[in-house]
Structure formats: C-alpha cells, structure tokens
Amino acid sequence: MRNLPCRSLDSLIQAGIAPRRARRILREFAEHHADLVAEHISLGDSASDARLAAGARLGTEQQLVANLLARPELRSWAHRLPSLAFGVAPVLSFALAFVVSLLALMALVEWRQAADGARSAASPLIQWIGAYAGIYLLWALPCAVAALLAFMALRRREASIWPCVGIAAVCFVGALTNFSVSLPPGAPSMRAGIGIGTGHIRAILMRAGSTAAPVLLPFLWVRWRQRMSLPH
Amino acid sequence: MQASSSLMSGISELLLLRLLSERQMYGYELARAIRTTTRQAISVGEGVLYPVLHSLERRGWLKARRCTVKGRTRIYYALTRAGLRHLKKITQEWRRISVGVDAALLDGRYA
Numbered sequence: 631m632r633n634l635p636c637r638s639l640d641s642l643i644q645a646g647i648a649p650r651r652a653r654r655i656l657r658e659f660a661e662h663h664a665d666l667v668a669e670h671i672s673l674g675d676s677a678s679d680a681r682l683a684a685g686a687r688l689g690t691e692q693q694l695v696a697n698l699l700a701r702p703e704l705r706s707w708a709h710r711l712p713s714l715a716f717g718v719a720p721v722l723s724f725a726l727a728f729v730v731s732l733l734a735l736m737a738l739v740e741w742r743q744a745a746d747g748a749r750s751a752a753s754p755l756i757q758w759i760g761a762y763a764g765i766y767l768l769w770a771l772p773c774a775v776a777a778l779l780a781f782m783a784l785r786r787r788e789a790s791i792w793p794c795v796g797i798a799a800v801c802f803v804g805a806l807t808n809f810s811v812s813l814p815p816g817a818p819s820m821r822a823g824i825g826i827g828t829g830h831i832r833a834i835l836m837r838a839g840s841t842a843a844p845v846l847l848p849f850l851w852v853r854w855r856q857r858m859s860l861p862h
Numbered sequence: 863m864q865a866s867s868s869l870m871s872g873i874s875e876l877l878l879l880r881l882l883s884e885r886q887m888y889g890y891e892l893a894r895a896i897r898t899t900t901r902q903a904i905s906v907g908e909g910v911l912y913p914v915l916h917s918l919e920r921r922g923w924l925k926a927r928r929c930t931v932k933g934r935t936r937i938y939y940a941l942t943r944a945g946l947r948h949l950k951k952i953t954q955e956w957r958r959i960s961v962g963v964d965a966a967l968l969d970g971r972y973a
Contacts, residue, residue, distance in 0.1 A: 651916065658888075658889050658912055662893070662908060662909075666890070688907075688908045689907050689908070694909045697912075697913040698913045701917050703917055703920050704913070704917060
C-alpha cells in the first residue's frame, strides 16, 4: 500500500473531515488505484502506461479532495461547531470527570472499610487518598482534560482559538473548584463536598495558570510546527 | 454519458444502492459493476465513487466493514435497512421522472 499523501490528508482534516475517515478514504483511493494498475497490466499495458490509464480513470487526489469537500455532510460536528466542541464540551467533561472521580474515591473508601470490617481513619488506603486525592482532583484532572482537548485539536488541525479558550476555561474552572472529604467518627459513611471558591482571585489565577501553562505552551508550539510544515 | 454533476451524483447514488442491495462490494468492484450493468452507458469517474459512498454511509444508508482478502485490506459496503427504504423511494422517483421525460421526448409538442 502506498503511503498516505500528507498534503491531501491535511487538506481533508483541515476542512473538517474526521481524521479516521480522511485516512480511510485515501487508503481506499490508493487500493483502487492499485487495482486499476493491475487490471491494465493484465490487459497487456506496460507498468507506466497502466499507471497513466489508472490515473485517468480514477482522477487525481486533488479532484478527490475537491469532491469530498463539496459534501458538507462529511464534515464533523466539531468542525461545524468548534465553540461547542472545544469551548463548552471540555468544561462539562471536566465537571463530569470531577464528580465521577470523587464518587469513585468514595466508593473505594467504603469498599475498603467494608473489607476491613471496621472503619478506621488510620487505614493506609484512606491516608493515601487523603494525601493524593487533592493533587489528582485539583491539578492532574484539569491538566488531563486540557491535554486531551489539545491532542484532539492538534489531530483535527483545528484553528487555535477555540482550543485555547477551552484549555483556559477548563483550568480556570479547575482552579475555582474545591472539595472536601471527611470521615466523622460514628457516622455511617464518609462525607464529601464540592465547592466553588471565588475569593483570592490572584491565587485562583495563579492556580489556573499553573495548570494551563504545561498544556497551552506545548499545544501552541506543536500547532506552530504543524503550520510551518504545511506546503505553501 | 456526460451530465451535470448533481444529476450524475443522484444517478450514482441510485446505482450504488441498487448494486449493494444484492450483495456487499468494495469500491473497485462497484465501479466495475456500474460499467457492466449499465452496458458501459454510464462511466462514473471512479474517484467520484468514494465521496458518494462515504456520504451514503454518513447518512446511515450504508455500513462499511474492513476485510483482509489475499493480503489486501478492503472496505466492503453493505446496505442498511434505512438504505433499503431509501432505495425504494428513489427508485419510484426515478421511474416517475423517467416516464415523464420519455413522454416529453417522444411527443413533446405543446399545443
């Protein structure tokens, strides 16, 4: 199989065709070309004549790209609604991931206590969760959601503006978010709370910046490299 | 047959759905089948097939399946139930248009 032509692949992805679909179309096109060449060789053509005939029947990759781009239904929803895909959806995803993670931690603690047969705040697992849950929920999770967003935007060759807004929004919401977990003695189960802090705006901005920078700077650098590598 | 691209696109769609209603096929096979079944009267630019196939798949009328045959990866297309319903609809439309155009061509005088 021929290598996929980068120029056509980039054109398709930049126009909003999902990367997986774009790769598949170009592979099908390359396979079809190989079939046509084989057909013409079996009819007695030389290899170079067979390639010319196959090209004439199949058309060029540029024509294929133009025909694909003329069909708006092939463009992904993320390309049609970038503000939703790269601005709103990541913030909602972060909120959902935060709640699910907290619930999973609580379930883990409850399960561990049930396994131990008695509740104990001194249990190593509970101490471990107390030490690392904050780092995970307040730092690692917003960073991970922002990094996933950056990866998707780079893969789809998306313009930088909405992914940057999304990364900033996720990190800002992450910086506003706080949580607490307690295991009151005698209570039937542990308690958890999620809060939004609005005081100390400078601290919030510092926290948002420190989670956004490790994602945003590499994203912008890779995006710049992608632009520089495109043929003009 | 040379025709406008929108007409050809509609015809390609009809032919592809009709061929795939019989059995699943991949792109090159479909191009050959179109030439054979239309007795070479219609020769769709073979590169045009893929945008049409992907568009039909996107609209839920076709489903694609990857198969490896003799070391080659083939994407086989098959008709879905929704595709079959759509085929029936556009076949009826085509017959109605065809009868109308034939009538106009055979006796097109308007008194």
